[in-house]
Amino acid sequence: MAITPENALDSRKNDLLGKLESAEHIKVIDPVSYLNMFVLEYHSAMIMTDSGGVQKEALFLCKPCVTLREETEWVETVECDANVLTGTEVKRILVGV
Numbered sequence: 280m281a282i283t284p285e286n287a288l289d290s291r292k293n294d295l296l297g298k299l300e301s302a303e304h305i306k307v308i309d310p311v312s313y314l315n316m317f318v319l320e321y322h323s324a325m326i327m328t329d330s331g332g333v334q335k336e337a338l339f340l341c342k343p344c345v346t347l348r349e350e351t352e353w354v355e356t357v358e359c360d361a362n363v364l365t366g367t368e369v370k371r372i373l374v375g376v
Contacts, residue, residue: 325376334362345375 300307311319317336320326326337329347334356337344344362356362365375 327372327376337361345372347372 316333320333320336320340320342323342325343325345326333327345327347328334328337331352334344334346334351334353338353338356338359338361341361344356346362346364347367348364349366351357351362351364353362357364363375365371
């Protein structure tokens, strides 16, 4: 099961929040503190994000990361195969996962 903290940006992106809430395998939770987010990342098998900071945290935690962007400021995460850039196309995301 995937868990995603809701934030204001999510709800404006192509009704992303509505799509996530209707998916059986995804649980949308209220926003969490930095520490709680780090605990969720620590216990995850994989991280999907569009956040630069979360990409770096995934590297530090040795978690595979799929970044839903076309570019990253943390190129070293891609160069060491810890991060895959997929953009937002479903087919590319599925390949990245």
